[in-house]
Amino acid sequence: MRKIKPNELLNQYIRAEKVKLILDDGxxxxxxxxxxxxxxxxxxxxxxxxxxxxEPPVAKILDYGQYRYKKEKKQKDANKKSNNKTNVLKELKLTPRIGQHDFAVRVKHGREFLTKGYKVKLTVFFKGREGTHPELGHALIAQYLEQIADLGWTDSPTLTPRLLGRQMSIVIVPGRKRIMETVTEMRAAAPETEMKENKNA
Known part of the structure; x- marks a missing residue:
């Protein structure tokens, strides 16, 4: 089938000999x-x-200038709405001793946020001597990323979380990309570490 050019959709430039015209009453x-x-x-x-x-092509009688304006405005509004969502950052907080149930809740919330188009900042907080074991944070974040790998990707240039003081964080944005690379790299950083269930949970 021959590809129809944009300028062949309007008025005298239409090449078809017949059209199926949609009337005002439908x-x-x-x-x-x-x-x-x-x-x-x-x-x-x-x-x-x-x-x-x-076959034949379907046509309508309309004000093309107004039609094009409304279509472009609708697209701009959709893009603006999408951009507004991706600029919103939802933070989820974890600790190395988080319980399995609480961890699952954080995963559920993260998946919901990413599905709606929001960015997610995942932050692990270290307490006391936990700060001397960053591998605990790497293992925890790697486990989390595995649970949302189908929905988001990390925007970190180095693929690894940022460690600032007693906080380790990583930002996840909607759309699958580079997640498993991040997980592989972080698993290598903490090969023997697994998330431990909080005894008090």
């Missing part, structure tokens, strides 16, 4: 292109193909 009638063009001209509007690959 009914559809097959007309010769010239007859449909005459109706559009009489109404002071345009003949536009809304489904050019149909």
């Amino acid at each position: 009914q559809q009638v097959v007309l010769a292109k010239d007859e449909a063009l005459a109706q559009a001209k009489e109404a002071g509007l345009d003949l536009f193909l809304v489904s050019p690959n149909s």
Whole structure:
């Protein structure tokens, strides 16, 4: 099938000899292109193909300038909404001694946030001597990332979490990319460490 060019969708540039015209009441009638063009001209509007690959192509009589404006505005609004979501950062906090149930809850929340298009900042807080064992944080974050690998990816240039004082964090953004690379790298940093269930949980 020949690809229809954008300029072949409007008025006299339509190449089809017949069109299926959608009327104001929703009914559809097959007309010769010239007859449909005459109706559009009489109404002071345009003949536009809304489904050019149909046989015959489906057309509507409308104000093309207004149609294009509304379409572009709708796309801009959608892009703005999407950008607003990806600029929102939801933080989830963990500790090396977090219990399995609490960990599962954090995973559930993270998946919900990523599904809605939000970024997620995962932060592990170290207490006391835990700060001398960063491998605990690496193992915990690696385990978390494995649970959301189908929904998000890390935006860290080095793929590894940032350790600042007693906090280790990593930002996850919607869309699968580089997650498993991060997990592999972090597992290598803490090969023997597994998340331990909080005895007090």
